[in-house]
Amino acid sequence: xxxxxxxxxxxxxxxVKEWSWLIPSLAGVLVxxxxxxxxxxxxxxxxxxIFKRFVGLNNFLSLFKNESFLTACKNTAIFTVIAVPxxxxxxxxxxxxxxxKIPGKSLIRTCFLCPMMVPIASVVLVWQVxxxxxxxxxxxxGMFGAQPVDWLKSSWSYxxxxxxxxWKTLGYNMILFMSALGGIPKDILEVASxxxxxPAYTFFHIKLRYLSPTILFxxxxxxxxxxxxxxxVYLLTGDYPSxxxxxxxxxxxxxxxxxxxxxxxxxxxxxxxxxxxxxxxLFFLERKLGEDVxx
Amino acid sequence: MTKYFANRSKRKNAAEIALFVAAILAAILxxxxxxxxxxxxxxxxxxxxxxxxxxxxxxxxSGSMWGSGVQEESKQRIFISKDLNLKLIPDMVSFKQYITVxxxxxxxxxxxxxxxxxxxxxxxxxxxxxAVTSYGFSRYKGKARAVIFFVYVILMLMPYQVTLVPNFMVxxxxxxxxxxxxxILPGIFxxxxxxxxxxxMRRIPTALYEAAKLDGCNEVQIFLHIVMPLTKNAMLSxxxxxxxxxxxxxxxxxxxxxxxxxxxxxxxLSQINSGDVELAFAVAVIYMVPALxxxxxxxxxxxxxxxxxxxxxx
Numbered sequence: 001x002x003x004x005x006x007x008x009x010x011x012x013x014x015x016v017k018e019w020s021w022l023i024p025s026l027a028g029v030l031v032x033x034x035x036x037x038x039x040x041x042x043x044x045x046x047x048x049x050i051f052k053r054f055v056g057l058n059n060f061l062s063l064f065k066n067e068s069f070l071t072a073c074k075n076t077a078i079f080t081v082i083a084v085p086x087x088x089x090x091x092x093x094x095x096x097x098x099x100x101k102i103p104g105k106s107l108i109r110t111c112f113l114c115p116m117m118v119p120i121a122s123v124v125l126v127w128q129v130x131x132x133x134x135x136x137x138x139x140x141x142g143m144f145g146a147q148p149v150d151w152l153k154s155s156w157s158y159x160x161x162x163x164x165x166x167w168k169t170l171g172y173n174m175i176l177f178m179s180a181l182g183g184i185p186k187d188i189l190e191v192a193s194x195x196x197x198x199p200a201y202t203f204f205h206i207k208l209r210y211l212s213p214t215i216l217f218x219x220x221x222x223x224x225x226x227x228x229x230x231x232x233v234y235l236l237t238g239d240y241p242s243x244x245x246x247x248x249x250x251x252x253x254x255x256x257x258x259x260x261x262x263x264x265x266x267x268x269x270x271x272x273x274x275x276x277x278x279x280x281x282l283f284f285l286e287r288k289l290g291e292d293v294x295x
Numbered sequence: 296m297t298k299y300f301a302n303r304s305k306r307k308n309a310a311e312i313a314l315f316v317a318a319i320l321a322a323i324l325x326x327x328x329x330x331x332x333x334x335x336x337x338x339x340x341x342x343x344x345x346x347x348x349x350x351x352x353x354x355x356x357s358g359s360m361w362g363s364g365v366q367e368e369s370k371q372r373i374f375i376s377k378d379l380n381l382k383l384i385p386d387m388v389s390f391k392q393y394i395t396v397x398x399x400x401x402x403x404x405x406x407x408x409x410x411x412x413x414x415x416x417x418x419x420x421x422x423x424x425x426a427v428t429s430y431g432f433s434r435y436k437g438k439a440r441a442v443i444f445f446v447y448v449i450l451m452l453m454p455y456q457v458t459l460v461p462n463f464m465v466x467x468x469x470x471x472x473x474x475x476x477x478x479i480l481p482g483i484f485x486x487x488x489x490x491x492x493x494x495x496m497r498r499i500p501t502a503l504y505e506a507a508k509l510d511g512c513n514e515v516q517i518f519l520h521i522v523m524p525l526t527k528n529a530m531l532s533x534x535x536x537x538x539x540x541x542x543x544x545x546x547x548x549x550x551x552x553x554x555x556x557x558x559x560x561x562x563x564l565s566q567i568n569s570g571d572v573e574l575a576f577a578v579a580v581i582y583m584v585p586a587l588x589x590x591x592x593x594x595x596x597x598x599x600x601x602x603x604x605x606x607x608x609x
Contacts, residue, residue: 021431028484036461111322117590252456
């Protein structure tokens with residue numbers, strides 16, 4: 001009894017000590033992100049910020065009938081679903097290809113990494129010249145007799161967006177995979193090749209297992225950068241681009257500018273819920289896949 | 296038998312050469328837009344206008360001028376300004392644009408400075424705060440901390456537009472709207488670097504902490520003398536990522552700052568196209584320089600990525 005009592009303050013002290021590392025950040029995140037976000041949730045179920053009448057899920061329902069919201073959702077979803085896996089798979093592929101002995105490897109690596117560090121606003125000019133109606137790409141395909149395409153305003157704009165995304169993200173993703181590939185224990189690979197395992201078997205049953213935390217990590221970072229592609233689109237085409245690249249971020253920016261807080265709040269809440277679900281699934285998958293590989 | 300091996304190594308050589316060529320080509324493709332921006336910045340006003348005139352007039356007249364059939368069909372070079380000519384090497388190297396940007400119009404340098412005073416504090420303080428926080432996340436386990444960490448990851452993944460309303464409201468409450476603090480403070484508390492650094496610190500073996508404890512280190516000493524040095528490279532690498540991310544900022548100033556003279560160069564560059572196109576490339580290069588210098592200086596840290604690189608294997 002006595003003993004337990006004397007231990008209690010000690011335990012509290014220990015808890016305080018452990019949490020004190022997190023307090024500065026927690027305070028900032030609460031003030032700047034979490035508490036305001038709760039207010040956003042509160043706004044999303046009101047009919048307007050002045051009368052504050054509770055309307056339940058009405059805002060969400062009307063959002064689902066909103067034409068431009070649905071377009072924005074569709075575009076963002078298609079872009080993310082195509083571009084992110086493509087970037088992850090291609091980066092892994094290049095990383096494995098560069099494992100071979102190639103002269104000038106570090107220079108090649110630098111070239112791949114460079115786009116990541118070049119400010120978007122700087123290269124946007126070049127993208128514009130390339131993908132313009134009378135730009136370089138149309139001149140190039142014109143040499144083969146093809147009709148010019150309005151890359152930025154037709155359904156091709158997805159492709160343009162994907163290319164810019166790959167250009168930016170492949171380098172860093174590749175680096176992450178390279179260092180993960182280097183971390184796979186050599187003896188396991190040696191045993192596998194001695195036992196006569198095919199490269200495909202080694203890849204799917206050994207490498208992929210060890211890579212799974214990195215794959216999740218790279219996927220998370222790529223999803224994040226895919227959302228940041230809005231900057232490129234914005235710098236290229238402004239507030240109202242063609243309907244093909246009208247992204248969720250455009251929708252939210254424009255609703256913000258028109259001061260429609262209800263619409264904006266409910267869209268923000270929906271997106272947050274969706275992200276939480278996707279992340280939950282990804283973390284679950286990582287735990288399942290990486291179970292028997294100690295990190 | 297020997298023949299078989301010779302053949303095999305020949306085939307292997309061929310594959311390696313093909314791979315090498317492919318890698319070189321890809322590398323050139325990746326570096327080309329950057330090179331083009333730099334080389335175009337040395338073109339004179341007349342050359343830029345001749346090459347990119349169509350883009351400017353299109354931007355101003357929304358393309359109606361060039362829509363007529365006759366001009367559309369003829370693919371000759373007579374209409375100099377119709378096609379955009381992306382050229383690698385300028386006809387004549389000119390430094391006039393640089394002189395204009397650097398010495399004649401203070402506007403650009405001012406905007407450059409705006410970028411600096413927004414980006415540098417965010418980067419430095421975000422990393423320092425992240426180091427402390429990540430230590431808290433990686434050193435101690437527990438359900439509550441795991442949940443909070445998950446929330447941080449979700450916050451990190453949110454597009455800026457989701458946190459835009461919260462950001463706007465808080466700046467209003469704190470009375471910092473339309474000052475730089477409205478951008479800097481939320482930037483410092485952004486969870487991005489915490490996520491990366493926690494991943495790195497979790498790889499430090501617990502045995503190291505135990506040993507340090509036995510030697511009489513307290514937690515602060517462990518953090519300062521063991522964790523910080525071990526993760527220094529990761530911190531620099533994350534710092535580079537944070538820097539470039541904020542150097543690129545577009546959304547925050549547009550919404551949180553109303554005064555044009557406080558805008559960073561990234562926003563200005565997006566609006567430059569219609570006016571002084573001949574300056575645009577020069578400004579773009581000047582804007583690129585700090586990022587590229589940091590990159591060349593810190594590339595090895597980036598290469599290490601966020602992998603933990605201590606003397607002790609986990």
